[in-house]
Amino acid sequence: MTAPADAPAAPRAHRPPPATLLYVNVVVVATCGLVYELLAATLGSYLLGDSVLQFSLVIGLYLSAMGVGAWASRHIEGNLARRFIDVELAVALVGGLSAPILFLAFAEVQRFQVVLLGFVFVIGSLVGLELPLLMRILQRDVAFKDLVSRVLSLDYAGALLASVLFPLLFVPELGLLRTSLVIGLVNALVALWGTWLLADQLGRTTVIRVQAAVVIALLGAGLVFSSRLTTWSEDRIYADEIVHAQTTRFQRIVVTTGKSGFQLFLNGNLQFASADEYRYHEALVHPAMVAAAEAGRPPRRVLILGGGDGLAAREVLAHPSVEAVTLVDLDPAMTGLSRRFAPLAELNRHAFDDPRLTVVNDDAFVWMSDAPAGWDVAIVDFPDPNGFALGKLYTRHFYQLLAARLAPDGAIAVQATSPLFARRSFWCIVRTMRAAGLTVAPYHVAVPSFGVWGFALARRAAFPPPTEPPAVPRRFLDREAMAAMFRFPADMAEVETEINRLDNQMLVRYYDAEWRRWQ
Amino acid sequence: MTPSRRDLVAWLLGAPLAVACRGRGRPPTPDGELLTPGKAAGHRLRDAGRGGAPPDVRIPDDRWRRTEVVVVGGGVAGLGAAWRLLRQGVRDLIVLELDDVAGGTAQAGASAVTAYPWGAHYVVTPMRHQVAMRALLAEVGALDGEDAGGEPVAAEAARVREPEERLFHLGRWYEGGYLHAGASADDHAQLARFTAEMDRWAGWRDGAGRRAFALPAAAGSDDATVTALDRESFATWLDRHGFTSSRLRWLCDYACRDDYGLLAADTSAWAGVAYFAARVAHPGAEHQPVVTWPDGNGRLVAHLAGALGDRLRLGHAVADVRPAAGPRAHPAGDGGDGGVEVVALGPDGPVGVRARRAIIAAPLFVARHVVAPVRAGARALPVIDRGAWAVANLHLDERLRTRPGDAPVAWDNILHDSPSLGYVVATHQGGRDHGPTVLTWYYPFTGDAATARRELDGASRADWAEVALADLGRAHPDLRARCRRVDVAYWGHAMARPRVGAVFDPALAAARAPLGPIHWAGSELSGLALFEEALDHGVRAADEVVAALAGGAVPP
Known part of the structure; x- marks a missing residue:
């Protein structure tokens, strides 16, 4: 790629992107990555029990998948800024939809553990790609020792932020489904923002901005329907269609209807079939x-x-x-x-x-x-x-x-x-x-x-x-x-x-x- | 406010929780009230009497009452003495209580939702030898006959409902009061050996056939093998026997804090072993079933006080108890003495009571100021170490969340890593498992009592409420959102603590003997504060009085 250097008096000459803003990117990326990991582990322990096993498996697999992503990053060439935005959008989409999809999958899929760990591996690999790419982008303008020290320290700080916010703010305030979607949205918005920060390295930005908008729209729609999503996932757990569901002070009442009549469940236990x-x-x-x-x-x-x-x-x-x-x-x-x-x-x-x-x-x-x-x-x-x-x-x-x-x-x-x-x-x-x-x-x-x-x-x-x-x-x-x-x-x-x-x-x-x- | 709220939280719960206590935008502390039972009237009385003399009170002739027996103090010992006197046919008696409610540290409160305890909140099913406890529990319908061996059986509804205990440790609730999760083979081996050792003591009998440890303590042995335990601390005793398991040591510390307000390192080994061994009928038997009510021992207090009717005078601060002499003496003063005069400051002014006999069922630190012959040096009363406690009642509008996998809420809910004792659920025993409830939180101050009183007297109701919320908030993130009200009782002189040497102190034994027409009751005469001890001393003092009134010799 020699074009930018040779282009005389191009209207957008290479200006280093503001490093501070890119460092903000690092923190957000690190925070979101760890939240996806915690989400998967929590979901696993909610739905499958044995929280020690679930957390161990998820954390271990996630970290090793990040390693795989980091290793694979060497094979990524071409427009690094473009690839970085692509990866961010992919993380936003897969990570953001992970909790709703896993909720639905639990009722549908036999080997839920495999699906869960599959998600963890994909998200981990994508997150593992992000930092090496970002470091290579910044490498043009920052000395290597400064780069490593800043990026890694901010990465770890982001992890701390996530591990504090997740149990204290996200889960109690948003619940698992909405946490997943909101973090996905944050990821996608950062990617969209990146199209401006890295504009001079991206070339044409229209396509990628449209891609970002689609991801944001998908996640936004997921957020709007997230309360209905809970009922969907419940729908999957029950054999027949749910015609009434309510949570009272004492119990969860669900009525389902099928070909043979209808059934009443209290806290998931069948009370009668008509x-x-x-x-x-x-x-x-x-x-x-x-x-x-x-x-x-x-x-x-x-x-x-x-x-x-x-x-x-x-x-x-x-x-x-x-x-x-x-x-x-x-x-x-x-x-x-x-x-x-x-x-x-x-x-x-x-x-x-x-x-x-x-x-x-x-x-x-x-x-x-x-x-x-x-x-x-x-x-x-x-x-x-x-x-x-x-x-x-x-x-x-x-x-x-x-x-x-x-x-x-x-x-x-x-x-x-x-x-x-x-x-x-x-x-x-x-x-x-x-x-x-x-x-x-x-x-x-x-x-x-x-x-x-x-x-x-x-x-x-x-x-x-x-x-x-x-x-x-x-x-x-x-x-x-x-x-x-x-x-x-x-x-x-x-x-x-x-x-x-x-x-x-x-x-x-x-x-x-x-x-x-x-x- | 002497210590800042954060200092207080740091001091009482440790620095990490104090950090969480700071910051703006925190929700306000729920409303509530502070109870300091007996404190204002007691201290006023103390400060009114100058130079050791009682306050100079003139009582008009029409404010003197005559009665057979006057009981000073309406806690469990005083109420128990009056209950016994009534049962023995002595119906002409007056009980004078400083506080506006009876029961002392066994008193209870009530809301629209439930009754709840303010202090002592359970007894154990009595054994056959506990005649008075059996009679009392039978009267309140808490006994259901006897088993084949003649041992009393507690009624099903009076026994604590399962689950009895759970334990919070590192983010999870576990069933039971001993942390089995993660215990090593050595932990379990030590627990088994400890249980065997307690079983050995439960089966031990002296030459007279007495148990080594019994409730009340007076029914136990005074053999040198047993009394020797009073000369070392429970911690030393545990060390000597190779009980080093941290889980076992935690259990022993918890036992001492729970019953005595002390750590094992400061508790008499006699009291430490008694906690376990006195409540096991015979080797291999389960711990005697716990008997409790929503209002704790307040249920027994209400029964005892209810039988007294207007013989119980609340809000009467006794200022002077003196042998009567001269024309004011009781006309039927029995041989050799002229009865007693009691001067009290009642809600409508001073009153006097002339009686043939008095029972002092007030703490000895009060008696020292109030009883004239003691002031005059006729008897040196032992100095009893009394600990300070805070009790908070947290009124919730809905039950707290239990996370999947956690042990379900129990009657007694203990936090493993807290200096508090955790909380008891007032609605548990009544069987209501949904909706509003009251949690009773207990905090024994295990350190030096004088320091505690100096430092903690400055703590406000809101300070204590924040301590309780911070403490329980560790286990219940939704506590603050559910909590509508926090009432607090601060007990500066809550109860006697059995430090090393306190139980078999010769001065304590001497203090039980009558002093002319004045008899002595009070749980601290056993060196430890249990309902069973208070009732026992009340009944003993009543029996002494009955014998004296009948003209018989006063038992030595």
């Missing part, structure tokens, strides 16, 4: 209603604990003897959704508009301490005991409180997780109810969405398991099903367990150990 929930709810409600009726009189006052979807309430309200139902559910957003959200309200046959139903939004554990007594039937339909806040609702103390508030001939039915997948957990619930002074008849049914599901029917006095289904509309529960469900085959037979107490929370530990095997 296709087969009738099996679950008929089995949960009717045996207790029949047991109470056989012991004394047809039940009039019914308590439902949990069951904010209103489906247990639907079965209860089908019994004409029922005069009053109190439903205690933690989350007003859940019971509100069950009343208002059309598909759900139709499924629960508008139970929440029934004048016999009263809703109490409180923690059932706290409510129970001062609860009124005299319930003919209590239906206990809490989510599975996957944490201590739920585990307390399966303790001997809780069942003692509940038993004390039952009418003398009253009956209780408890959803008790799967006796097949979580056999020890199931029998722990049954044995804990016995330890609370109840007579318990455990039973199970098949619910295709869940697998084999378990329940516990209980009364204070001894009683024979009910055999006669109630005279209400049913799709599943008949004499044969009633007879079969109280028999436990060998692979679900009773096992020794501890009693679940508030001060040991054994059930949470059993449950955690058992479900981990199936995930």
